[in-house]
Every structure is written in structure tokens, then in C-alpha cells.
Amino acid sequence: MNCPKLPRTCALPRPWLRLHEECIVIRGYFSQGLFGRDLLGSIVVFLVALPLCMGIAIASGMPPAAGLITGIVGGIVVGAICGSPLQVSGPAAGLAVLVFELVREHGVAALGPVVALAGLIQVVAGLSRLGVWFRMISPAVVAGMLSGIGILIVASQLHVLIDAVPKARGLENFAALPAALHDAISGGGGNLAALLVGVSTIAIMLAWEKLRPASLRFVPGALLAVVAVTAAVQWLGTSVNKVEVPSNLWATVTLPAFDSLGGLLQPYTLVAAFTFALIASAETLLSAAAVDRMHSGVRTRYDRELAAQGVGNLICGVLGALPMTGVIVRSAANVQAGSATRVATILHGGWILVFATLLPWLMRMTPVACLAGILVYTGIKMVNLKQIKSLAVYGRGTALIYVATTLAIVATDLLAGVLIGFALSLLRLAIQSSRLKVGLDAHHESGTQLLQLDGSATFLKVPALARTLERVPPNTRVLLEVDRLRHVDQACLELLTDWGRNAPVRGCELVVDWHALHRRVEGVRKAA
Incomplete structure (x- = not known):
């Protein structure tokens, strides 16, 4: 399109002026080589995302098509309206555990309404400008959540690695693993072949990460492993479970029936939807913050990103697909491949759509154990x-919160573990905010001591303050300094009041500016 520059004195109607400006932007996009960067980046991200979409679906107890549809929606729809242009959305390993438990307890039909309702919650939160508040979750809790999810994924996928069915809980998977491995090794057959396929996949990825040349750094190890292992399985005719992908991807879409809308009001649906929305939003926005640190381009608009994720999950819920988040693995690959704009994300979704629609027979050659090895x-x-x-x-408290969150998720479930980590973060904050330095020093006046309070005097510091007051010798005049006291609560105020009232019995006296002390009580105006 040829758009000549307009002279400064030229006046055009607003629609024509806007069209001219858009024309200049498009021409600059191609002339500056941005399209070439986005095209290469989209191919790299597509190669990373394709096996993960199918693998995460299998780990979630869903057919691979559900993960592919989510990848398509995350790329084309969310990529077009997202607030983080270089972040890539799709099915996330972080939600696989939640989906697996929901499908196991309530069936596949329950997933669509839950995901759609979670998406609606995200849209409302984004439009209400609550995006930044989802980032208030402690990074230690989020890191512990990801570590706990990683352990649960490993525990379940080690069973899939030998073509076995995983258990419902993480500890159950670990407990049953030795017997399952013994049966696979001693029994031979398909289970042993699947184990070799999975181990070979992991070995190829490890070797590629360590030995790949710099010129081929954009080639994902997962893709290389899938191609090599699948080719070997086909050539040798090895009997292992293969991925089941329908010839018509969209034939698997099951739109929710009118009768299922009543399930939106079920207690388990509301709890699950809120859990999905909370965890997906936190993971997405923290991933977006990490992506911002990787490049110097357009910064994330958190509220818009949250609303875009909600739109994507709303569509995925209607289509009966997996829930989505912003995924750091794909986003990092997108940035490292040199992508410049959101076009790369959109194109990657288009590649998944074309591949799943035109080449489903190729995906049906992939061994399930190979995808399990990737996970x-x-x-x-x-x-x-x-x-x-x-x-x-x-x-050290921050590190302990990370460890406690990880162990709690593995021992209980994802929601309980995150809540435990959040509670520990609040407890640590309460302890830190209630730090109080209590000093009882001699005064230049005879028979007088100086009681200094530095920090916040809360109920947590009542024992320390009481022990200090007990050390005051009889017939002593105590001067209480409150200049460095930021806050005093009811428990400490009553302790000081009671001690001052009973002090004359021991010949003591408490001297304090009660007016200044009461100004430091929460809820009282701190007027001079």
C-alpha cells in the first residue's frame, strides 16, 4: 500500500487521517523487519507449545484436543487483545492438577461451566481494575506453588511414563510408584517399552540443553525429542500407547446444554471457579511481570491482560477446553526468539490451528510416554x-514460606497449600510489623529508670514488656519514652495502665505522657 507523506498544512477528515496514520504504521512494521522477527518467533513458540498442549491435556485427564483448542484460543483471541504483547497464553501445567481433580470428582461435563465462570470472574476483575491486586501474593508463595505443582506433575507423569494410570493424589502416586516401576521392568512388554520411550525423551532434552550449538538455540529440545522418539517408535514398530487426536478437531467441541447452566450455582462450581480464577490470574500476572524484565518494549497493562485472560477462559469454557494462563515457558521462548509485537503470539495460535486441522494423523503417531517425559x-x-x-x-522466613507452601501442596491439595502459604505470609508480616525494642536503662536522676519503647507494641510483645516491667526494682520512678513508639494496641496499653495503677504498692511510679501514648492507639486521631 503506497501512502505518501502529507504536508503539514493538509487537513483531512478524521476518518481519512486515522486511516493514513494506520497505513504508516503498517508500512513501518514491514519496512523495519518486524514481521520477519514475529514470523520466526511464532514458529519457535508453536514448536514449543504443540507438544505441551497435548501433554498438559493428558496430565489433566482430558483428551489432547482440549489442550490444542486452548492453545488456539490463547494465541489468536487472547493474543489479539492482551495487555502483555509478548506473553503467550495457553494450557498451563499449573492448572493441570486442579483440572484432574475436578474431572475425577465431577466428570468432564463440570469443567466447561467452571472454566467459563472463572473467565467471567477474571473479566469483571479486569474491568474493575483489580489486576494489580492479584500481584500482592508473596513471590515466595507463588514460587512454592509452582514447585509443588512441579512435584505433583512429576509424581503423576511417572506413571504415565510407563503407560499406567496415575492416582488421584500426589502422595498416593509416590507410594504406588515403586510397585508400578517393578511391574514395568519385571513384566516387560508395553510398559517397559513405554518406560524406555519416556527415558529417551528426557535424555534427548537434557543432552540438547547442554550440547546444542548457538546457531540452533531456537530449536526446542521438546520438539527434537518428540520427532526423534516418534520416528524411532514408528521405525521399530514398538507397541506403546499413542496420542488420540480426532480427524476433525472441532468435532470434539461440546457446547454446554441449557440444563448444565444450573450447575453454575452448585457450591463446588463456585469454589472451583474462584480457585481457578485466583491461581490463573496470579500465575498470569507474575509471568507478565517476568516477561517485562526480559525486554525493553511495551510494558504490560495488567488490568487489560486480566480481562483478556478472562475472555479466553470464557471461550474455552464454552468450548469445553482446558483453562488457560499466561505461560512463562512459551513467553520466554517468544522473547528469546526476537519477537517484536503481539503478531507473533497470534501467528503461533494460527500454526496450531493449521497443524491440528490438516495434519492430525501426524500427531497420532506420538507416543503418550513421550509427552509424559516432556512433562x-x-x-x-x-x-x-x-x-x-x-x-x-x-x-529465612521467606525461604521457609516457600518450603512450607511446596510441602503443603504435595501433602494436601493446591488450594489448601496456597492458602497455607498465604496465611504464613500474613503471620510473618504481623510478626515483622510488631517488632518492638524494649529498653530499661538507668537515668541520671537517683532512683529513676528510663523505659524506652521503639517500634510497635502489640499483643505479641506483651510477654517481653511484662518481663521488663518485672525487673523494675522497688521504690523506682519509671519514665516512659514514647517518641519512637509507632503504635500501641489495647493489650499493651492495658498492661502499662495496670502496672502504673499498682506501682505505688511497691513504692514505684510510672511517669508517661498519657495523651501522647493514646495518640498511638489504632483508631485514635493522631492530632498533635
Whole structure:
């Protein structure tokens, strides 16, 4: 399109002026080579996303087509309206555990309404400008959540790795694993072949990560492993479970019936939808913040990103697909491949659509154990123990919150573990905010001591303050300084009042500016 520059004195109607400006932008997009960067980036992200879409669907107890549809919607729809142009959305390993439990307890039919309602919650939150509030979750809790999810994924996919059915809970999977491995190794047959397929997949990914040349760094190890292992299985005629992908991808779409709308008011639906929305939003927005640190381009608009994720989940819920989040693995690949705009994200969704529509027979050659190997590798990478050291820089309590959240998720479930981590974060905050330095020092006046309070005097510090007051010798005049006291609550105020009232019995006296002390009580105006 040829759009000559207009002279400064030229006056055009507003619609024509807007069209001219858009024409200049489009021409600059191609002339500056941005399209070439986005095209290459979209292919790289597509190669990363394709096996993960199918693998996460299998880990969630859903058919691979459900993951492919979510990847398509996340790329084309969410990519076009998102607030983080370089972030890539799709089915996330972080929600696989939740989906698996929901499908196991309430059936596949329950997933669509839950995901749609979660999407609606995200849309409302985004339009209400609540996006930034989802980032208030402690990074230690989020890191612990991802580590716990990684452990659960490894525990379940190790069973899939030998063509076995995983258990419902993480601890059950770990407990049943030795017997399952023994049966696979001693019994031979398909289980042993599947184990070799999965181990070979992990070995190829590890070797590629360590040995790949710099010129081929954009080639994903997962893709290389899938191609190599699938080719070997086909050539040898190995009997293992293969991925089941329908010839017509959209034939698997089941629109919700009118009767199922009543399920939206079921208690389990509301709880599950809120859980999905909370965890998906936190993971998405923290991923977006991480992506912003990887490049110097357009910054994330968090409220718009949250609303876009809601639209995507609303569509996925209607189509009966998996829930989506912004995924750091694909987003990092997008940035590292040199993508410049949101066009790369949109194109990657288009590649998934074309591949799943025109080449389903090719995907049906992929062994399930191969995808399980990819997820085992991904889950191990999510459990980054080096984070303990980096979090400990902000205090040992932060590192302990990370460990406690991880263990709680593995021992209970995802929601309970996150709530435990959040509660521990609030407890640590309460303890830190109630730090109080209590000093009882001699005064230059004879028979007088100086009681200094520095910090916040809360009920947590009542024992320490009481022990200090007990050390006051008889016949002593105590001067209480409150200049460095930021806050005093009812418990500490009553302790000081009672001690001052009973002090004359021991010949003591408490001297304090009660007016200044009461100004530091919460809820009282701090007027001079």
C-alpha cells in the first residue's frame, strides 16, 4: 500500500487521517523487519507449545484436543487483545492438577461451566481494575506453588511414563510408584517399552540443553525429542500407547446444554471457579511481570491482560477446553526468539490451528510416554531448589514460606497449600510489623529508670514488656519514652495502665505522657 507523506498544512477528515496514520504504521512494521522477527518467533513458540498442549491435556485427564483448542484460543483471541504483547497464553501445567481433580470428582461435563465462570470472574476483575491486586501474593508463595505443582506433575507423569494410570493424589502416586516401576521392568512388554520411550525423551532434552550449538538455540529440545522418539517408535514398530487426536478437531467441541447452566450455582462450581480464577490470574500476572524484565518494549497493562485472560477462559469454557494462563515457558521462548509485537503470539495460535486441522494423523503417531517425559522434565525444572537461597536473602522466613507452601501442596491439595502459604505470609508480616525494642536503662536522676519503647507494641510483645516491667526494682520512678513508639494496641496499653495503677504498692511510679501514648492507639486521631 503506497501512502505518501502529507504536508503539514493538509487537513483531512478524521476518518481519512486515522486511516493514513494506520497505513504508516503498517508500512513501518514491514519496512523495519518486524514481521520477519514475529514470523520466526511464532514458529519457535508453536514448536514449543504443540507438544505441551497435548501433554498438559493428558496430565489433566482430558483428551489432547482440549489442550490444542486452548492453545488456539490463547494465541489468536487472547493474543489479539492482551495487555502483555509478548506473553503467550495457553494450557498451563499449573492448572493441570486442579483440572484432574475436578474431572475425577465431577466428570468432564463440570469443567466447561467452571472454566467459563472463572473467565467471567477474571473479566469483571479486569474491568474493575483489580489486576494489580492479584500481584500482592508473596513471590515466595507463588514460587512454592509452582514447585509443588512441579512435584505433583512429576509424581503423576511417572506413571504415565510407563503407560499406567496415575492416582488421584500426589502422595498416593509416590507410594504406588515403586510397585508400578517393578511391574514395568519385571513384566516387560508395553510398559517397559513405554518406560524406555519416556527415558529417551528426557535424555534427548537434557543432552540438547547442554550440547546444542548457538546457531540452533531456537530449536526446542521438546520438539527434537518428540520427532526423534516418534520416528524411532514408528521405525521399530514398538507397541506403546499413542496420542488420540480426532480427524476433525472441532468435532470434539461440546457446547454446554441449557440444563448444565444450573450447575453454575452448585457450591463446588463456585469454589472451583474462584480457585481457578485466583491461581490463573496470579500465575498470569507474575509471568507478565517476568516477561517485562526480559525486554525493553511495551510494558504490560495488567488490568487489560486480566480481562483478556478472562475472555479466553470464557471461550474455552464454552468450548469445553482446558483453562488457560499466561505461560512463562512459551513467553520466554517468544522473547528469546526476537519477537517484536503481539503478531507473533497470534501467528503461533494460527500454526496450531493449521497443524491440528490438516495434519492430525501426524500427531497420532506420538507416543503418550513421550509427552509424559516432556512433562516430567518440565515438572523437574519447576522445582528450582536454588530459589531457597535467593529467597533467603530476604529473610529465612521467606525461604521457609516457600518450603512450607511446596510441602503443603504435595501433602494436601493446591488450594489448601496456597492458602497455607498465604496465611504464613500474613503471620510473618504481623510478626515483622510488631517488632518492638524494649529498653530499661538507668537515668541520671537517683532512683529513676528510663523505659524506652521503639517500634510497635502489640499483643505479641506483651510477654517481653511484662518481663521488663518485672525487673523494675522497688521504690523506682519509671519514665516512659514514647517518641519512637509507632503504635500501641489495647493489650499493651492495658498492661502499662495496670502496672502504673499498682506501682505505688511497691513504692514505684510510672511517669508517661498519657495523651501522647493514646495518640498511638489504632483508631485514635493522631492530632498533635
